[in-house]
Amino acid sequence: MSTLSPNAKGYILTLSCPNRPGIVAAISQTLYEAGANITEAQQYDDVGSGSFFMRIMFDIVKGKTTEAEVRVLVDAMAGQFGMDYRLNCQSYRPxxxxxxxxxxxxxxxxxxxxxxxxxxxxxxxxxxxxxxxxxxxxxxxxxxxxxxxxxxxxxxxxxxxxxxxxxxxxxxxxxxxxxxxxxxxxxxxxxxxxxxxxxxxxxxxxxxxxxxxxxxxxxxxxxxxxxxxxxxxxxxxxxxxxxxxxxxxxxxxxxxxxxxxxxxxxxxxxxxxxxxxxxxxxxxxxxxxxxx
Missing domain, CATH: 3.40.50.170 (Formyl transferase, N-terminal domain)
Incomplete structure (x- = not known):
């Protein structure tokens, strides 16, 4: 886990979808619009299945975009690419x-x-x-x-x-x-x-x-x-x-x-x-x- 500023709230987003050009750009743009700072990103293209996988950690300064607003933005983007995704706060304890x-x-x-x-x-x-x-x-x-x-x-x-x-x-x-x-x-x-x-x-x-x-x-x-x-x-x-x-x-x-x-x-x-x-x-x- 990354170390967060006391003024920021951290999130983790994981996703999978059929691979095609523009996915990473769309994710980056969505998180930019949410006011997010990406702190870690990993991705994998499975050539055999034609699927794309990604895990992104990011934080947002408290008092700016709310978690509900982040979810709305991510959900809209996910719909465009047919993504299955999970979004949780870094502080989440299952x-x-x-x-x-x-x-x-x-x-x-x-x-x-x-x-x-x-x-x-x-x-x-x-x-x-x-x-x-x-x-x-x-x-x-x-x-x-x-x-x-x-x-x-x-x-x-x-x-x-x-x-x-x-x-x-x-x-x-x-x-x-x-x-x-x-x-x-x-x-x-x-x-x-x-x-x-x-x-x-x-x-x-x-x-x-x-x-x-x-x-x-x-x-x-x-x-x-x-x-x-x-x-x-x-x-x-x-x-x-x-x-x-x-x-x-x-x-x-x-x-x-x-x-x-x-x-x-x-x-x-x-x-x-x-x-x-x-x-x-x-x-x-x-x-x-x-x-x-």
């Missing part, structure tokens, strides 16, 4: 629901980063399919905890309760912090574009259960983790972030799991940060990630 199963390392890491101010989110709920006693050593800092157990027979009801928590809390983002349950197609569709999962494998390899044991049996020399948006296809959603770590023949499955947990924490935290800073834009089954 409300987040975190879902977890037995392993709590990603949950603890997210809460720590939030608590020290590193991750600008407002956690509004923690959902677990294990009882609260499972996490007795974790301080939830007053965040509402929801124990929603699941069985094959109660899956539909349990997912309906999850969506109720998400809706009632006003959550903008759902983070599956090692939530070890497969979401139904209806659930994945309901959370499309606003649900991030951490997979304890370097996708597309070693999907499904016990990936570190799969990796051990194959004698791999690199293990990794993948954060991706959730879609109807299991572990096939657009990838946001990945990382790897080198291992050797001397590492046991327990060593791989231990090292993998470290990778999972940092990959998930980076993916959540990229999302809330509006650095990610969907591009079919891929993502455009503008990293500074």
């Amino acid at each position: 409300k987040v629901v975190i879902m977890v199963s037995k392993f709590d390392h990603c949950l603890v890491d997210l809460l720590y980063r939030w608590r020290i101010g590193e991750l600008p989110i407002d956690p509004v709920g923690i959902i677990a399919n294990h009882p609260e006693e499972t996490y007795k050593d974790i301080d939830f800092y007053g965040i509402p905890f929801h124990h929603l157990p699941i069985t094959k027979e109660t899956k539909v009801e349990q997912e309906a309760r999850i969506l109720s928590v998400v809706d009632q809390s006003g959550a903008d983002l759902v983070v599956l912090a090692r939530y070890m349950q497969i979401l139904s197609n209806d659930m994945a569709a309901a959370l499309s574009g606003r649900c991030i999962n951490i997979h304890h494998s370097f996708l597309p390899g070693f999907k499904g259960a016990r990936p570190y044991h799969q990796a051990y049996e194959r004698g791999v020399k690199l293990i990794g983790a993948t954060a991706h948006y959730v879609t109807r296809d299991l572990d096939e959603g657009p990838i946001i972030e990945q990382d790897v770590e080198r291992i050797s023949h001397a590492d046991s499955p327990d060593d791989l799991i231990r090292k993998g947990r470290d990778i999972e924490r940092r990959v998930l935290a980076r993916a959540v940060r990229y999302h809330i800073e509006m650095r990610t834009i969907m591009n079919g089954n891929k993502t455009i990630v503008f990293v500074s």
Whole structure:
């Protein structure tokens, strides 16, 4: 994030549209008319799909153009180019629901980063399919905890309760912090574009259960983790972030799991940060990630 003058209000605009000449000029002219000062701009032309993507950070001196006026100007310009866009204030803090199963390392890491101010989110709920006693050593800092157990027979009801928590809390983002349950197609569709999962494998390899044991049996020399948006296809959603770590023949499955947990924490935290800073834009089954 850029450092703002106390007399300015900062915004982030992301957009995608069919590529054609004049897009950048139109954006620049629109923001000029709004009295904006562009502080950062990144763009990408996807030749394969013929699409254009852009992320712009800008600020406007307080007391000049209002946010409502900025939105009117941007909306008019977007209509001319058939743009899908998002416009948020830089100070915007999304409300987040975190879902977890037995392993709590990603949950603890997210809460720590939030608590020290590193991750600008407002956690509004923690959902677990294990009882609260499972996490007795974790301080939830007053965040509402929801124990929603699941069985094959109660899956539909349990997912309906999850969506109720998400809706009632006003959550903008759902983070599956090692939530070890497969979401139904209806659930994945309901959370499309606003649900991030951490997979304890370097996708597309070693999907499904016990990936570190799969990796051990194959004698791999690199293990990794993948954060991706959730879609109807299991572990096939657009990838946001990945990382790897080198291992050797001397590492046991327990060593791989231990090292993998470290990778999972940092990959998930980076993916959540990229999302809330509006650095990610969907591009079919891929993502455009503008990293500074």
